Amino acid sequence: MGIDITWARDELAQFLKLTELYRPADPPGVMTVSSHLSNRGPRAEIVASAHVVEQILDRVLPRWRTEVPDDRNRTVNRWYQHREAAQRADAALQRDAEVRVRLGDDAPQLSAGSMHPWAWDGAKALWRSGHFREAVTAAARKVNAETQNKVGRRDLSETKLFQSVFSQTAPKAGEPRLRLMVDDGGDTFRSVHRGAMAFAEGCYAGIRNPNSHEDGLPELPEHEALEQLAAFSVLARWVESATLETA
Structure with a gap:
């Protein structure tokens, strides 16, 4: 809005x-x-x-x-x-x-304040002080923590966590799943969950990990950090809207 x-x-x-x-x-x-x-x-x-x-x-x-x-x-x-x-x-x-x-640029504008609260609330304090790379990392941690809360798991985090929750296999004891749609046995169900798993892995392997572990990286330009923040906002919306399935 x-x-x-x-x-x-x-x-x-x-x-x-x-x-x-x-x-x-x-x-x-x-x-x-x-x-x-x-x-x-x-x-x-x-x-x-x-x-x-x-x-x-x-x-x-x-x-x-x-x-x-x-x-x-x-x-x-x-x-x-x-x-x-x-x-x-x-x-x-x-x-x-x-x-x-x-000025010839009337394209739609992306606002961090309209992103999913898990992403923006985790990032905004650092964002406002110009620490964009750290802000994106904070958002990644917040999305990870809220996903752990939703599925009730503390033994997995980040890539392994999302590989588990978006797995297409049936839930097991202690291994709940997140479903973005009903499993009707069709290709769409498999595609959606395979894509969510791959997207989450990309967010953490391609964005969160380099931002957190590479010393001496220059500060991200604000527009690039906003794009990265938007990726975690997408993931957060999927997780929050997903149906929790347990064994």
């Missing part, structure tokens, strides 16, 4: 209104010298609004905490960084589609 642009822009606008900056008048007979600015809205309302706005910013500008300057945050105003990020996010929401069309 895509972001509700109208709602998001309304929330950003309300936050910017609450945090509008002004310089309070000096008390009578007193002259102060300070760069600090106050906000128009009550603190409680600003904090409540910020709770929602931060989630919007995380979707629209995932690295706003590190990319939007905050060096003036302490001296000017507590919400200075949030305000600039909100202004950038509003512009992005308003004009992103137009910019892509004008």
